[in-house]
Amino acid sequence: SPQEQAFQDRVDKGEKIEPKDWMPEGYRKTLVRQIGQHAHSEIVGQLPEGNWITRAPTLERKAILLAKVQDEAGHGLYLYSAAETLGVSRDELLDKLHSGKMKYSSIFNYPTLNWADIGAVGWLVDGAAIMNQVPLQRTSYGPYSRAMIRICKEESFHQRQGYAIMMKMAQGTPDQKNMAQDALNRFWFPSLMMFGPSDKDSVHSAQSMAWKIKINTNDELRQKFVNETVPQAKYLGLTVPDEKLEWNEEKQGYDFSEPDWSEFFEVIKGNGPCNRERMDARVKAWEDGEWFRDGLNAYADKAADRRKAASVAAE
Amino acid sequence: SPQEQAFQDRVDKGEKIEPKDWMPEGYRKTLVRQIGQHAHSEIVGQLPEGNWITRAPTLERKAILLAKVQDEAGHGLYLYSAAETLGVSRDELLDKLHSGKMKYSSIFNYPTLNWADIGAVGWLVDGAAIMNQVPLQRTSYGPYSRAMIRICKEESFHQRQGYAIMMKMAQGTPDQKNMAQDALNRFWFPSLMMFGPSDKDSVHSAQSMAWKIKINTNDELRQKFVNETVPQAKYLGLTVPDEKLEWNEEKQGYDFSEPDWSEFFEVIKGNGPCNRERMDARVKAWEDGEWFRDGLNAYADKAADRRKAASVAAE
Amino acid sequence: RPAFFEWLCRLGDNALILGHRTSEWCGHGPVLEEDIALANTALDLIGHTQMWLGLAGELEGEGRDADTLAYLRDAMKFRNILLVELPKGDMAVTMMREFLFDAYHHLLLTWLSSNSSSPRVAEIAAKAVKEVSYHLDRASDIVVRLGDGTAESHRRMQDALELLWPYTGEMFKADEVDERLSDAGVAPDLAQLRGAWETKVRDILEEATLTMPDPAGYAHLGGKQGRHTEHLGFILAEMQFLQRAYPGASW
């Protein structure tokens, strides 16, 4: 349709689409799904790291970790707000999360088992997230683009903090170095999976790329991540757990093993190590909090009534 | 009445009263209260010691502690059975415990704060309990007397184990010795309180002694406990936290300070350090277990029906 | 000087243990804004811990820094009041505790920042009081809204108040340490803070339509002298695990 064409022209010219602008229903739906999943990932992502807050090894590490997990909740907040501009409320999105109708990033279904995992999550998981998100700062939808700009700034800070933890661990006692290597072993392939299956297997990509909701292909981003991360691992003195890893002079990038995609699909299906625990924790928080939210709402209603009564009386 | 007189004569002659024998209503009531409180004390008493099972410092200590707490549950079982011979069910007694109508020994409202407390509970609390219970082996009510004989045997074993822990701690590192002294400081006066207020303030004593439900006065037992315990503390190299403590040649016993009876009555009123937690734990266990008990009962009913149906079919 | 050290540990341990309990909510809050606010409160409290225990260690002069004090003392050596170590409970318990403690904490820090004879103490208090002032406002606001919310939120807040109330007496019960610090002009006379605390608490509870228990009731004591509840040992086992399991490692 001409409307659709005009829309596509604006996107092509690099104009930002704003909430009140007309947009195709597919564009809106895809964005709601993508932003919603991203928001859910932020709040579910609080759990694996939150798992170590009470056990952080120094007061400073505890403070840094608390601040980081708090930032993630803040990112959730921006993203739910961005989704709200598309006409879907936070409560609706949460309801879909809790009922399993919407997903969150599968990486958060892996456990954090030793302190170095807190480093690895910052370094690898936030690193992969940034790789995905930096291009999205140029996404066509205004509120989403602006949320990504804020988020990317904080994420790269988190990534540096994560790398600093890895450095301490890798240069620490033999036990600490073992923890660091163990964390890398466990998080390497799940991090590669964060970019999604290979483009040839990815369904929605073409339309999303035309709409500038997706900017790069999964494989491009994965390659970029490997190229940047491998030297960092070497600098730490750690071994990337991939025997096929090798520099390819011709493509000016590393050759590497594909992650085990059957594992990826099992985790998506709900069979990851922590899927059940993560969802149980979120649902429990929501259900246990019902009386609290109801209490605040009831007070707000009463307060509004009182204000109204007072203004009537004053007239 | 002549019936009452005949009953008293039997008691005086040292005969045992058995469940089917006639007995005065007051005798029955007093026994139910006393045996019930004792049973409740055993199961509430599982909690302060149970608090350290998951943190016991060696596998052997863990095993000994588990066995001990299990014994206490077993004592609860004997005692509820003894009470049942007087026509009151275990569930009725538990209901009275949960609703606060029946008490348990106040000593269990004190917390166990370090590992030496597990020693101190065995040494002092079980020690005081034995002092109370040994004479009760000769109590007039048969089932109660027989329960006490079994219980005393196990309790004195527990007391020796507790003393062995204290010995290890008192002869251990300076930290361990501090823990041992701290435990003694906290448990000394509460243990003295276990014998109840001074006889001159005790209401029911005279009748209970005539009925041989109570054998010695509170003050007699307290004195005996102090006389036996003080040399044990000295042997451990620990200091009893009582500046007035002194050997009295004339009475061939120690002079000692009275415990703070206002604290005693506060704890009875429910203001002890752990009253609320102990009751909450018991009530929670009971309420959480309702479906479990109901399930077993439902199965028992079905099984009985099936047996009946089978025997009808066989006829 | 040992009294000064003890007293600083009390301030630091209150912040540390309350911060620990508050941080347990992270990722589990009833609503996102609250999750963030609780993490922020915990973060402030950990910051205060670093300052108070840091000063305590410095003053002691035996080479113990804030981390050493936080991670390598067992329960007997902790000096926090019992109130802050109770389990976090539901949000009613968490917010009511924060309110009751903050009302005291704010008065104490305000006094210290403008009156303490120790410039170091006054300086730390001046930094901390800004944050605690915000915590108090927020906690007061939530107490009012939940107290005057639904029947259930009201009931939960009243239950929380009654559970916690017997633990508030310890805040104002001065022992020899408190008296020495007060005599030296470092710290206030605790009994004198009580009146202002009761007024603040009474006002907020009234606005929250909650019933204030009798302030003269039974008080649980002992934390300031190292006699804690059974909860503290479990907190420390978790908190101190890495430092205990890998002695001397640097993180």
Place this chain on the structure above:
Amino acid sequence: RPAFFEWLCRLGDNALILGHRTSEWCGHGPVLEEDIALANTALDLIGHTQMWLGLAGELEGEGRDADTLAYLRDAMKFRNILLVELPKGDMAVTMMREFLFDAYHHLLLTWLSSNSSSPRVAEIAAKAVKEVSYHLDRASDIVVRLGDGTAESHRRMQDALELLWPYTGEMFKADEVDERLSDAGVAPDLAQLRGAWETKVRDILEEATLTMPDPAGYAHLGGKQGRHTEHLGFILAEMQFLQRAYPGASW
């Protein structure tokens, strides 16, 4: 020999961690008889731990005894299967886990007691199998009664079964360690135990009117190689506190 050590740690750690979880009920059981039975089970398991880890330490020959192994290894070094470290849950989870594990444990110990090429292993297994035989009878009985009890007890048991089922696959998943021990005749071929286990489990679940999930479903793995759930770290922080906080002390 390192494989033998690993394998003994698996046996010992399963007993230790399941014993720990079972002991958490002590004083909190739904009925006095059950409280006693659970404590008794935990006690037996701690006894097995002492024997298996004792033998492991002896075999290793580096001076580590059962206590050292139990109290001074961090989670990465623990070799128990994931099933036994899951939280105790309600009595449905506790009893269903005990049943699923005991059915395997009993088969394993029976094989070891009569077939193991290691006399020490056979001897320990012979002692343990008597107790485990009793645990299995008791757990089977409870599973049947609760499964065929009320609608609620049935629902809880089915939920517990579905929660735990994906963790049962690890019992039969042999790795290199298992294969070496099996080749040496010390231990059975795990895959061969599976049939008998499934038969036993199917029979009891059927009698309990419960629906057995597909045995070929997804399996959570990793515990035997030291990749655990997030729960184990918390268990160890609590369990090991005293040994970690007071190194070298004798208790």
